[in-house]
Amino acid sequence: MSAATKDATRKATVTTPTDRTIRIERVFDAPRDQVWRAFTEPGLLAQWWGRGNKLVIERFELERGGHWRFVEHSAEGVHGFEGRFREVTPPARLVQTFEWDGMPAHVVLETIELEDAGEGRTRVINTSLFHTPEERDGMLQSGMEGGLDQSYAALDRLLATMT
């Protein structure tokens, strides 16, 4: 069992560099190419993004201008998420929009950076830019952090099976 799988309660570091941004940093116990694959291959994304819930990937066009759309089926209901890719630079950088069906046309610009953290580990930095401070605060108060830790714990488990 690797350090990552043992450390199931590892938390992401969430900060707010400006009043319209959220920055999330987390180290994963796998090399960058593997983490990139987990973020960009639908078959792998479906295994962790939904935190254990069934995730239907309706659309995933991994190129500049391409669209993506995920539908998560949980006990609480069905939730759709979608967006479009602005930049796809493997294995380092993914820039995309993010929108939840429950708040349509509230669009977040998400920049995901993958850095080599040494010793076969990868640092993932996810920076979200909102149109307004109010939308940013709404996201912080939505239970995002708990959901994120669940997703990332599922990603830890997936990465452990890929090594």
Add this chain to the structure above:
Amino acid sequence: MSAATKDATRKATVTTPTDRTIRIERVFDAPRDQVWRAFTEPGLLAQWWGRGNKLVIERFELERGGHWRFVEHSAEGVHGFEGRFREVTPPARLVQTFEWDGMPAHVVLETIELEDAGEGRTRVINTSLFHTPEERDGMLQSGMEGGLDQSYAALDRLLATMT
């Protein structure tokens, strides 16, 4: 011939209330219900939005959460535009996102307000909110204002045929 059709060179008033917004104000020589229809019925939109160019309306789901997508066919090429509705409040207010295929995932939040300006006229106030000042400046430098005046002149002509 009405005052609106004679005044073919009428210009919109463009201001920049903040470093991430563009505000456009223009009075039209038609009552609010007619202007609302011209902004929200695909058959009417297709007659003015494209400034005389062929406009294919691929999607137009006029409700909260609905998507829209227009493709303009001009001598310079084919340009796609799309977004999603946040708020649809006839005949007063339409809030939607706006994105041009040429700059994917650069999303503008657009609020269109229709006010009764008296004497059968309507004031349209269009406020665009960008994620960054740089994106706002890019839009200002794109020739937007000339294109807008062409669109609104075409809208004047359409409204004159509706009375």
